Amino acid sequence: xxxxxxxxxxxxxxxxxxxxxxxxxxxxxxxxxxxxxxxxxxxxxxxxxxxxxxxxxxxxxxxxxxxxxxxxxxxxxxxxxxxxxxxxxxxxxxxxxxxxxxxxxxxxxxxxxxxxxxxxxxxxxxxxxxxxxxxxxxx
Amino acid sequence: xxxxxxxxxxxxxxxxxxxxxxxxxxxxxxxxxxxxxxxxxxxxxxxxxxxxxxxxxxxxxxxxxxxxxxxxxxxxxxxxxxxxxxxxxxxxxxxxxxxxxxxxxxxxxxxxxxxxxxxxxxxxxxxxxxxxxxxxxxxxxxxxxxxxxxxxxxxxxxxxxxxxxxxxxxxxxxxxxx
Numbered sequence: 001x002x003x004x005x006x007x008x009x010x011x012x013x014x015x016x017x018x019x020x021x022x023x024x025x026x027x028x029x030x031x032x033x034x035x036x037x038x039x040x041x042x043x044x045x046x047x048x049x050x051x052x053x054x055x056x057x058x059x060x061x062x063x064x065x066x067x068x069x070x071x072x073x074x075x076x077x078x079x080x081x082x083x084x085x086x087x088x089x090x091x092x093x094x095x096x097x098x099x100x101x102x103x104x105x106x107x108x109x110x111x112x113x114x115x116x117x118x119x120x121x122x123x124x125x126x127x128x129x130x131x132x133x134x135x136x137x138x139x
Numbered sequence: 140x141x142x143x144x145x146x147x148x149x150x151x152x153x154x155x156x157x158x159x160x161x162x163x164x165x166x167x168x169x170x171x172x173x174x175x176x177x178x179x180x181x182x183x184x185x186x187x188x189x190x191x192x193x194x195x196x197x198x199x200x201x202x203x204x205x206x207x208x209x210x211x212x213x214x215x216x217x218x219x220x221x222x223x224x225x226x227x228x229x230x231x232x233x234x235x236x237x238x239x240x241x242x243x244x245x246x247x248x249x250x251x252x253x254x255x256x257x258x259x260x261x262x263x264x265x266x267x268x269x270x271x272x273x274x275x276x277x278x279x280x281x282x283x284x285x286x287x288x289x290x291x292x293x294x295x296x297x298x299x300x301x302x303x304x305x306x307x308x309x310x311x312x313x314x315x316x317x
Contacts, residue, residue: 011153022198029205032271032299032310042208050204097230099213118213132211137280 006053008017009051039135045128047072047088059135061108072133077112091131096123103138114138153188157181190283201260215313218299221268223247223261234312238285248311253289260294267298267309279316291316310312 039056043049052067076084084104091100101118115137122129160181205206215232228243263276280296292315299310
């Protein structure tokens with residue numbers, strides 16, 4: 001019994017180390033994303049927001065909690081929304097890794113911001129994993 | 140016990156210990172108290188395993204998402220180590236340097252800087268690596284891609300912990316000059 005418990009203890013430590021290593025790696029990329037001075041948004045292939053960094057929050061003028069799960073197009077001025085969706089569909093129709101940029105208007109309560117959207121298609125093992133967006137305020 | 144995200148050897152060993160414990164219990168060779176202890180230990184093992192598996196799966200999913208962000212960011216990013224060697228390069232950086240990943244990985248970033256700009260590049264690198272500069276720096280340099288003509292570029296650099304080792308590295312954002 002003592003031998004098995006010792007063995008269990010060892011397994012436990014190895015598994016813990018494995019989880020700690022995963023946490024370190026996550027921190028590496030997460031810090032990179034969060035601390036960037038550039039504004040980035042990650043969406044899935046349908047344009048639904050997954051992650052937003054601090055610089056993007058400043059441009060979009062909404063809380064992160066509000067933004068996650070919302071379609072990016074829902075933040076675009078109504079009269080530019082169809083054009084935004086068309087551009088996004090055209091981008092997704094291109095090869096993974098393709099990049100395109102266009103201007104649009106982001107609306108927040110009492111504010112309209114002219115924004116340059118640059119999107120790059122994320123490839124994930126033979127299918128589209130989503131889009132990585134850089135936002136630049138032109139206002 | 141589902142175990143999709145732990146290394147294979149770990150799954151095998153935990154499985155083997157678990158089987159051994161169950162066999163002991165089934166053999167009925169234990170004192171009632173020892174049997175109770177064994178049953179509790181088994182239950183605890185299952186709960187701990189499930190919990191850690193849940194954590195590992197979540198972390199792996201998050202890692203994947205953030206790693207994808209690095210790889211597919213619309214900006215060209217490079218991560219160098221304290222020696223100035225390129226540790227990571229994303230797709231946009233490879234396109235900008237017109238180089239295959241195998242060529243870029245491990246090579247000194249200074250190789251892609253025109254010789255007349257190397258002194259200012261190296262002094263900035265040293266200041267950041269040895270901590271005399273903590274804020275992000277911006278440098279205007281001429282880059283020499285692997286193929287094609289040199290071009291003017293703006294390099295923005297900040298300190299970043301390196302993957303796994305946690306030792307300080309530098310993260311470079313490269314943009315061709317407007």
